[in-house]
Amino acid sequence: MRSTRIAVYGLVTLLACIYLMPLLVVVLNSLRSTPDIFRNGMIGLPHGLEFSNFTEAWSGLCIAEHCTGIRGYMFNSMMMTLPATVISTFFGALLGYAISLWRFRGDMWVFGIITLGVFLPEQMKLVPWVLVLRDLGLYNTVAGLVLIHVIQGLSFTTLFCRNYYVGIPQELMKAAKIDGAGFFRIFWRIVLPLSPPILIVTVIWQFTGIWNEYLYGVTFASGDHQPVTAALIALAVTVSEAPKYGVQSAAVLIAAAPTLFVYLAGGKYFMRGLTAGAVK
Amino acid sequence: MKAARRSPGEVLPLLAIWVPVLVSILYVVGFTLYTVWIAFTPSTLLPEYGWVGLKNYVAILHTRNWNIAAANIVVYSVCFLALTTFLGLLLAVLLDQKLRGENVFRTIFLYPLAVSFVVTGVVWGWLLNPGIGIQKVVVGLGWTDFRFDWLVDRDRALYCIVLAGAWQASGFAMALFLAGLRSVDADLMKAAQIDGAGPLRTYRRVVLPTIWPIFIAVFVILLQFAIKTFDLAVALTGGGPGISTVLPSMVVYDFMFQRGLLGRGSAAAVLQLLMLVAVLVPYGVFRRWQTLKAARNA
Amino acid sequence: MAALRIRDLHKRFGPVEVLKGIDLEIDSGDFTVLVGPSGCGKSTLLNIIAGLEKASSGDVEIGEAVVNDIQPKDRDIAMVFQSYALYPTMTVRQNITFGMECRRVPKARQDEAVDRVAKLLQIEPLLARKPGQLSGGQRQRVAMGRALVRDPKLFLFDEPLSNLDAKLRVEMRMEIKQLHARIGSTIVYVTHDQIEAMTMATRIAVMHQGSVQQFADPDTIYNRPANLFVARFMGAPPMNTVTARLEGGPDGPVAVVGQGADAIRLPAPAAVGPDWLRRPVILGIRPECIAEPTRYFSEDPAATMTISAPVELTEPTGAETIVVLRLGGEKVLGRVAPDVRMPTGAVGRFAVDTRKICLFDPTTERLIA
Known part of the structure; x- marks a missing residue:
C-alpha cells in the first residue's frame, strides 16, 4: 500500500511538472537575453536578469509597424473586457431570474434558444456582425467589440444564472409576491443578495473568455484598435524574421497575466463554474 | 385569456425581459439563418442578393483546402478527444486519492484553461520548435540523435496541435470527472472494499460504470471544442507547414476575409455548423431520453 | 359574514382536473383546516385563494x-x-417589515408593528439575526410574525408544521391555536395531518381527488363522517369498516356482521330507512368504541353492549392497548385500557359503544345513518 502511495505522488508530481513547464519556460525566458536563448534554446536558466524585456514589451516593441509595445493593446483589451463582462453578467442575471423564478409563457423555449448560442461557432456569426457593426458605425471600435461580447456572452451568463436560480425555492417568490414586491424589487432585494456565488463564477468566466477571445478581435478591429490576443499573433508574424524571444516572452506573460491572476484569485469559483455550466 | 389592462409596473418587467430575450433570439436564430442564406448567394466582398443554389457548397467541397481541413478535423478530433479524456481521467483518479496538497495540484492542472489559445499556441510553438525547443535541449544534454520535429513535419504537425490542445483542456476534463467521482456514493466504495475488490478493480467495475453519463458529457463538450478550434491552430502552426494543418474554421475565415468570398465562406461555416449539429443533436436526444427515463423511474 | 367564499372552482392542468368544483364558505373568525392526502388539491386550492395560481373557472x-x-x-x-420562505439575506426584522416596506408604510409605524408582533411571539431577541442562524422552531415563529404583522383579512397556512420535529410540532400546534383564540383572525390552514386538523380547527374540509368530501366541525367529521373516505382518513387508527346485513328486530334495526355461529348482532342507528332492511351495508365503528368489558360508555345502559370475539394480537402503546380482534370473521381494531390483559389466540369479551355505529351505502360509500 505504501509503495502505491509513493507511486501516486510520484506520478502526480511528474504530471504537475509537465503542466507547469510552459509557464515556467515563459517566465524564465522573459528574464533572459535574446542571444542567450538563441545559443541555449528556449529551456534554460537565465544568466542574469533582463528586466528590460518587460519595459520593451510594454512600450517599445514593434507590432505591425507600430513601435509602442503592447501597452495600447492591453488597454484595448481592458476597455473591451471590463464593460462587456459587467453588462453581460447583469443582463444574464436578469434573464436567468426571469426564466427560472418569474416564469413567463414560453420561458423554456426562450431558454433553449439562448443556450443554443453557447454552442454556435463564431464563424456562423461573422458576416451578420460585419453588417450590424457597419450599420451602427462601430466597425473597428472597441465599443463594437463590447457589443459583440455582451450579446454573445448573454448565452453563457443566462445559462449560468438560470441554473443557479432554479435552486432558489419557489416559495420565496410566493412569499415576496404576497408581501407586495414586484419584478424589480424581488430581483434587487431577494435574488441579487443571494447571487454573489454565481456572479463571481460568471464574472470570472466572462472575463477570461472575453480577454482570451481572438477571432472577433482580429476580424472587427485592425491596427492599434485590436485587443492583445490579436497583437500577439501579429507580433509572432512581425518578428519571425528576427525573433526576440525574450521580449516576446515578456509580452506573452503580460498578456496572460490578467486572466492568470483572476484564476489564481478565484480558482474555487472557476472550477465551480466549469462543472456548473457543463454538466447541467 | 382576458384582455389585460397593464399598469406601468407590469410593462417595465416585460420590457426588461423581452428586449434582451428578443436580441438574443435574433442573434442566435437570425444570424444563423442569415449566414445559411448567404451561403446560397453569389456574395463576394459584400452580401449580394441572388440565388446560386448549392454552387458554393459544390465549390467548397472541390477545394483542396477544405478537403485537407475536413480530413484534419476528423484526425484532430479523434486524437484530441482520446488524449484529453485519458489525461483528464488519469488526473481525476490520481487527485481522488485524498492527496496532500490536492488543491495545489488541481490549481496546476487547471491553470492552462485560464490561458488563451493564442498564448498556448505561441508558447507551445516555441517548445515544439526543433531549433530552440525541446529537441534542442535534449540534444544539448548529449543525446545528439534525438529528433522531435513534428512541428515542421507535414504529416505530424497536426499532432502538435493535439498536444497543445490536450495540455489546455485536460484540466477541464479532470474537473468534470473529479466532480463525478466525488458524487459516487461512499457506501458503494465500502461495499466493494468488503467484497474484496482492490482499488483498480473498484474503479474499473464499480466507480467508472456509475459515472458513464459524465463520459458522454465530456466527449460532447470536448468534441464541440475540437470542431470550433481556430485560435490555437492559427497561433501554433498557422495552418502550416504549407496547408497541412488547416482546419475548417480557418478555411471559413480564409474564404470570407482573405479571399473575399462571403458566399463560399458562409457555405464552409454552415458545413462546420453541420458537424456540430451531428454531435449535439444525438446528445440532445440522449439527454431527453435520460430525463424521460428518470421521470418514469421516479 | 363570510370572510372567504369559493364558488364552483375548477382547476385543470392540461387534461388533468385537480380541482373539480369546490364550494366553500368560511365565516369571519373561523379556523378552517383543509386536510387530505397528498395530491388531493388542497395546496392548489390555497394557492388559488392566495392568487399565486389562477383558477380555470369559478370565483374566489x-x-x-x-x-x-x-x-x-x-x-x-x-x-x-x-x-x-424567509428571505435568507435579510435579518428577522427586515423579513417582517419587507411587506410594509413594499407598501411604503412609514418607518415609525413599521417599528411599532414589529415590536408588537415580536412581543406576541417572543422573538424580540432574534430580530437582528439572519434566518440561517435560527432553529426550526424560531424560523416558524418568524414566518408567523411576518404574516401577523400585516393584520390581514385572511391568514393562509400551507403545512407550516410539517418541517418540525414531532415534539416541537405539538408545541407549535397549541401555540397557533392559542394565538387564534387571542386575536380571533380568520385562518385557512392546509395540512395532511388529520390530528392537526382535529386539534386546531373550528371547521374541517376533508379533500380527496379534487373535491371536498365533507365540510363540517371536527366533531361531526369524526363521529358522523359523510362517506367511507372521511371515515378511514380521519382518526388513527382509522374507523373499522366491515360488511354487514341489516335486519329488523323488536327494538329496531340490527346490523348482522358475519354468518352462522360467528355472527354478531349490533343495534343499528334507528334513523336508517326501512328500505335498507335485508340489504348489505358497510358498518363503521371507531376502535375506541370497542373496549374492555368493564367499560360503560354512557349513563344509559343501552348504549353499551357486551360481545365475545377472538383476540388475534395485542399492541400495548403504554397509554392504551390496541387489540386486533375478529368481529364476525372480519378483522377490526379495539382500544382497551392498558392494565387489561387480553388472551391472545383465545376469545375475549368486549364492551361496544353502540351509539357511535355508522352505516354506509356499499355502492356510493355515503353515510346512510
Whole structure:
C-alpha cells in the first residue's frame, strides 16, 4: 500500500511538472537575453536578469509597424473586457431570474434558444456582425467589440444564472409576491443578495473568455484598435524574421497575466463554474 | 385569456425581459439563418442578393483546402478527444486519492484553461520548435540523435496541435470527472472494499460504470471544442507547414476575409455548423431520453 | 359574514382536473383546516385563494369582493409556508417589515408593528439575526410574525408544521391555536395531518381527488363522517369498516356482521330507512368504541353492549392497548385500557359503544345513518 502511495505522488508530481513547464519556460525566458536563448534554446536558466524585456514589451516593441509595445493593446483589451463582462453578467442575471423564478409563457423555449448560442461557432456569426457593426458605425471600435461580447456572452451568463436560480425555492417568490414586491424589487432585494456565488463564477468566466477571445478581435478591429490576443499573433508574424524571444516572452506573460491572476484569485469559483455550466 | 389592462409596473418587467430575450433570439436564430442564406448567394466582398443554389457548397467541397481541413478535423478530433479524456481521467483518479496538497495540484492542472489559445499556441510553438525547443535541449544534454520535429513535419504537425490542445483542456476534463467521482456514493466504495475488490478493480467495475453519463458529457463538450478550434491552430502552426494543418474554421475565415468570398465562406461555416449539429443533436436526444427515463423511474 | 367564499372552482392542468368544483364558505373568525392526502388539491386550492395560481373557472371572494383578477399583494392576505420562505439575506426584522416596506408604510409605524408582533411571539431577541442562524422552531415563529404583522383579512397556512420535529410540532400546534383564540383572525390552514386538523380547527374540509368530501366541525367529521373516505382518513387508527346485513328486530334495526355461529348482532342507528332492511351495508365503528368489558360508555345502559370475539394480537402503546380482534370473521381494531390483559389466540369479551355505529351505502360509500 505504501509503495502505491509513493507511486501516486510520484506520478502526480511528474504530471504537475509537465503542466507547469510552459509557464515556467515563459517566465524564465522573459528574464533572459535574446542571444542567450538563441545559443541555449528556449529551456534554460537565465544568466542574469533582463528586466528590460518587460519595459520593451510594454512600450517599445514593434507590432505591425507600430513601435509602442503592447501597452495600447492591453488597454484595448481592458476597455473591451471590463464593460462587456459587467453588462453581460447583469443582463444574464436578469434573464436567468426571469426564466427560472418569474416564469413567463414560453420561458423554456426562450431558454433553449439562448443556450443554443453557447454552442454556435463564431464563424456562423461573422458576416451578420460585419453588417450590424457597419450599420451602427462601430466597425473597428472597441465599443463594437463590447457589443459583440455582451450579446454573445448573454448565452453563457443566462445559462449560468438560470441554473443557479432554479435552486432558489419557489416559495420565496410566493412569499415576496404576497408581501407586495414586484419584478424589480424581488430581483434587487431577494435574488441579487443571494447571487454573489454565481456572479463571481460568471464574472470570472466572462472575463477570461472575453480577454482570451481572438477571432472577433482580429476580424472587427485592425491596427492599434485590436485587443492583445490579436497583437500577439501579429507580433509572432512581425518578428519571425528576427525573433526576440525574450521580449516576446515578456509580452506573452503580460498578456496572460490578467486572466492568470483572476484564476489564481478565484480558482474555487472557476472550477465551480466549469462543472456548473457543463454538466447541467 | 382576458384582455389585460397593464399598469406601468407590469410593462417595465416585460420590457426588461423581452428586449434582451428578443436580441438574443435574433442573434442566435437570425444570424444563423442569415449566414445559411448567404451561403446560397453569389456574395463576394459584400452580401449580394441572388440565388446560386448549392454552387458554393459544390465549390467548397472541390477545394483542396477544405478537403485537407475536413480530413484534419476528423484526425484532430479523434486524437484530441482520446488524449484529453485519458489525461483528464488519469488526473481525476490520481487527485481522488485524498492527496496532500490536492488543491495545489488541481490549481496546476487547471491553470492552462485560464490561458488563451493564442498564448498556448505561441508558447507551445516555441517548445515544439526543433531549433530552440525541446529537441534542442535534449540534444544539448548529449543525446545528439534525438529528433522531435513534428512541428515542421507535414504529416505530424497536426499532432502538435493535439498536444497543445490536450495540455489546455485536460484540466477541464479532470474537473468534470473529479466532480463525478466525488458524487459516487461512499457506501458503494465500502461495499466493494468488503467484497474484496482492490482499488483498480473498484474503479474499473464499480466507480467508472456509475459515472458513464459524465463520459458522454465530456466527449460532447470536448468534441464541440475540437470542431470550433481556430485560435490555437492559427497561433501554433498557422495552418502550416504549407496547408497541412488547416482546419475548417480557418478555411471559413480564409474564404470570407482573405479571399473575399462571403458566399463560399458562409457555405464552409454552415458545413462546420453541420458537424456540430451531428454531435449535439444525438446528445440532445440522449439527454431527453435520460430525463424521460428518470421521470418514469421516479 | 363570510370572510372567504369559493364558488364552483375548477382547476385543470392540461387534461388533468385537480380541482373539480369546490364550494366553500368560511365565516369571519373561523379556523378552517383543509386536510387530505397528498395530491388531493388542497395546496392548489390555497394557492388559488392566495392568487399565486389562477383558477380555470369559478370565483374566489375575500370579504365579499370577488378577487379572481386581483394580484396576491392586493388581496389583503398573509401566508405562512411549509419551508417558511424567509428571505435568507435579510435579518428577522427586515423579513417582517419587507411587506410594509413594499407598501411604503412609514418607518415609525413599521417599528411599532414589529415590536408588537415580536412581543406576541417572543422573538424580540432574534430580530437582528439572519434566518440561517435560527432553529426550526424560531424560523416558524418568524414566518408567523411576518404574516401577523400585516393584520390581514385572511391568514393562509400551507403545512407550516410539517418541517418540525414531532415534539416541537405539538408545541407549535397549541401555540397557533392559542394565538387564534387571542386575536380571533380568520385562518385557512392546509395540512395532511388529520390530528392537526382535529386539534386546531373550528371547521374541517376533508379533500380527496379534487373535491371536498365533507365540510363540517371536527366533531361531526369524526363521529358522523359523510362517506367511507372521511371515515378511514380521519382518526388513527382509522374507523373499522366491515360488511354487514341489516335486519329488523323488536327494538329496531340490527346490523348482522358475519354468518352462522360467528355472527354478531349490533343495534343499528334507528334513523336508517326501512328500505335498507335485508340489504348489505358497510358498518363503521371507531376502535375506541370497542373496549374492555368493564367499560360503560354512557349513563344509559343501552348504549353499551357486551360481545365475545377472538383476540388475534395485542399492541400495548403504554397509554392504551390496541387489540386486533375478529368481529364476525372480519378483522377490526379495539382500544382497551392498558392494565387489561387480553388472551391472545383465545376469545375475549368486549364492551361496544353502540351509539357511535355508522352505516354506509356499499355502492356510493355515503353515510346512510
